[in-house]
Amino acid sequence: MFGLKCIKNSLFVVNFLFFLFGLGLTIVGVLIYYNVDFYVEIIPEHVSAFPIGLIVIGCIIFVTAFLGCCGACTENSIFLLAFSIVLAIMFMVEVGLLIAASIKKDGLEVTVQDSLERMLNEYNENQNYQASWHFLQTEFKCCGINSATDWQSITGDELVPPSCCQKAQNETCRKENASKTGCQTVLLEYLRNIYTIFTLIAVIIWLIQFIGIIFACCLYQHIGI
Structure with missing residues (x-):
């Protein structure tokens, strides 16, 4: 009984952190979006879409944290199962996004140079x-x-x-x-910093997701179907 209560409390704490992280992610996405929007002509399209991705992921985290909290508080096996599935799907999507970002990063210098040269030649x-x-x-x-x-x-x-x-x-x-x-x-340095932020955010999300999945599965196993 004590073990079950400990798992419930731990899962609730993880989801509360997940909720706060989702909120922070959305705020960061909005701030980056309004900065990127000023020079959208300069940067590659996949970089300008980055803050929108953060906002979307932040909103998804809200819903996921809600499912986890409901599942932990009510001991509802359906909520817990949905929570685990959503986390697993998010994990796979984030891995794909990180791989795609790494591939795009390799050609970043050429892309930026081509954009700046075009903007310079057509300046007038x-x-x-x-x-x-x-x-x-x-x-x-x-x-x-x-x-x-x-x-x-x-x-x-x-x-x-x-x-x-x-x-x-x-x-x-x-x-x-x-x-x-x-x-x-300086623009390349700025964009590389964005990629670094993206990577750090992905690692933090993965860690929270991994812990959340473990606690959700343990609680689901204790509750049963």
Whole structure:
């Protein structure tokens, strides 16, 4: 009897942590989404979809934690079985997502470089690209793809976009005063940090899921069908 009560309490605690983690995951997803949305023209499509994935997973965790809590509190075998199945499915989906993210990461540098070169070449004709460059260079305090020299083919003189000097759109910025850091370097670092966050989140979720499945199966075995 004591063992059953201990398993119930442990499962409830795990699901409460699962609930808090789902809430945190959703909040992080929303925050990343609003940051990524500013320069969606720059980053690869699968990276811009990353925060949406976090929000979806966070919502699924809410439902899963609810099933687990109901199963633990009411000792309902159906809830416990559903909880275990949902966790197992989530585990397999997350493994697939992590593998896909690892594959995409290998080609990240080429993808970013191609995107920046396209945006630079079409800068004068595309207002969205102009806004994206302004945000990128202001946010990351960088200039051009690799350096301020990249803008010479676009501007035709020593002037570069004001954002290279952290200035407003109507101000003037000269190449010698511009940031010495290329945007490709800092953007790649930012995207790699996103992948690192994704991996850490996946590992934490797996650990919580593994513990939850063990406790749910133990409680299910004690309760019976």
